[in-house]
Amino acid sequence: MSASDVVSQVPQQLFIAGSWRDATGGGTFGVEDPATGDEIARVADATVEDGAAALDAAVAAQKEWAATPPRDRGEILRRAFEAVTSRTDELAAIMTLEMGKPLKESKAEIAYGAEFLRWFSEEAVRIAGRYSVAPNGATRLLTLKQPVGPVLAITPWNFPLAMGTRKIAPAIAAGCTMVVKPAGLTPLTMLWLAQVLQEAGLPDGVLNVVTTKSTGKVMGPLIADPRLRKLTFTGSTEVGRSLVEQSAQGLLRVSMELGGNAPFLVFDDADVDAAVDGAMLAKMRNIGEACTAANRFIVHESVAEEFSRKLAERMQALTSGPGLDDGVDVGPLVEKAQRDKVAELVDDAVAKGATVLCGAEVPEGPGWFYPPTVLTDVPDDAQVRTEEIFGPVAPIFTFREEAEGIAMANDTEYGLVAYAFTRDHARVVRVYEGLETGMVGINQGIVSNPAAPFGGVKASGFGREGGTEGIEEYLETKYVGLAI
The missing domain is CATH 3.40.309.10 (Aldehyde Dehydrogenase; Chain A, domain 2)
Incomplete structure (x- = not known):
């Protein structure tokens, strides 16, 4: 199969509110095959207006999605897991073309990345609270877990599927809507995944994918928007530090998976x-x-x-x-x-x-x-x-x-x-x-x-992805004091 045939299977527009659309003004940017340096696709280059539309869609869908039964959220993830695994050869070719890794490496990533969809499909129905008696016996103490709210996820180029599913799957399981900004070097895999999740029954607006070469310009207003409640990023420590600074004004929940040595x-x-x-x-x-x-x-x-x-x-x-x-x-x-x-x-x-x-x-x-x-x-x-x-x-x-x-x-x-x-x-x-x-x-x-908590300390960041800990990054704890 030629590169053009492989790439033709992937949408190359923005995915906002359940629709594929061109960037405002029609701008695009090229995606190259690192084995040759040749351009293999041109994807939409989002503007500030497009980023705002994506967040609008996530905000509009948040209340209904949070109220969706956990089993229903989990079943969507399970269907997506089955779709990804059944189409491994198709996705592996796409991933290899845009990122460069050998096909066997791409297939290994797909097996790993798909497991986050399956793992969190099972975690969706295991979100639990706590009940206890206050020490003085006069009050009952209840805690419950609720979704953080709209999430901005910025993913890297090196594992274009797994770094996406590691963030998207727990957000879906927890009841959070999201805007995802994939790396400009490898956007095709994320666009392919968005299509799969839509086919699996994910409601419009729950997942929005914005591709852009102007990450700071387009994502900055979203981070500053008070409706956004969480920021998750995988990438360099230098960029992570900057994003943490930006997130401080809105006191966002933040998880950072940064550099290593x-x-x-x-x-x-x-x-x-x-x-x-x-x-x-x-x-x-x-x-x-x-x-x-x-x-x-x-x-x-x-x-x-x-x-x-x-x-x-x-x-x-x-x-x-x-x-x-x-x-x-x-x-x-x-x-x-x-x-x-x-x-x-x-x-x-x-x-x-x-x-x-x-x-x-x-x-x-x-x-x-x-x-x-x-x-x-x-x-x-x-x-x-x-x-x-x-x-x-x-x-x-x-x-x-x-x-x-x-x-x-x-x-x-x-x-x-x-x-x-x-x-x-x-x-x-x-x-x-x-x-x-x-x-x-x-x-x-x-x-x-996927069953273990992934994350670091010191300049490698904070927060955990995967394991039973991974969904906690997308949940808030509410305490209720009940007098009797």
Whole structure:
């Protein structure tokens, strides 16, 4: 199937109040295939007026949607889950074209992202309150959960389905309406999902999707609008800080899933082969373009040579190419600026003394490719120690003592996720208690799970998505004192 055939299945207008419409003034912007640099679609470029119309629609639908029976809300999510999973091949091709990841990576994201629809379809009917007797016996204390109200969700480009369903599904389950602004680099997946949810029976105005290249200009008035009650964002810490500042005026409920600098600890007693398997998952999932990607490999000096050699062998054996091609393990990075940033970080480390075990050379030809790269002898002043790489690069540092390794892992402003490999059960407890992160993977390279709370601490943000905690972000607690 050609790129034009794939893209023709996706609406390319704004989705507001249940209708597909052009942007005011008819403006559009291009979406490119990062494997070639070619434009594959043009989607509506929303104006301030379009953003206001989307919020108007969400506000108008809020009261009726909040009163919709939880079972009905859950059934819509369940139908959407079934539709997404049954159309995996279709969506995978769309996602690969606009984001670059290989088809098998796109299919893995679809399986993960769809699970949020199923998980929260089940959580919708489990929203509960509490009843108790006041200590003096004269009053009954009741608490109930009610939807926060209209939500603005701003999603990133790297997981265009899962980062959407992780916000949309709990909002729907809780009874909140929403405006979603997907990333300009990968808007097609979200537009496709909106169509699926509409077909699943989601009422008009509950979900509104606004695509725009002028995010600040169009979203700013929505954040300042007193009718908006929650802001949820996944993206960089820099942008997150700005959004939190903007949200303060309206005292919005805010959840932020921001940057990461994930440490990957390998202790001297670790199963090195298992650690390399975990490293490949933690580093190369989504071509390394993930906030959960292992960013710093902190390896005990006694196993560092073996680990580095085996990791380099595995990385070098990966096949790069356009994501739609058969047998491809590593697709292009999402855009030239991202590829240039990764190359700059590697060049900086090498210039300061790092040793290249594999990769580190930008290939010729079309597309924004960068080879899987392993660096050893990385100096402490290299930028890759402190900056999020967001690419297929594994810098390796060494340590001697357990406390030193944990301290190195915590030596960052970020605190999203950490990984650790050890066979010492007592050490496992010391490590996961000592790491300053919101999530920890022990002897595994993937922690993301719709049934678990996803989120970080420090500059990695606040709030949780997924698990039983995820729906709480979209609910307010009301207390009733009942005299008897």
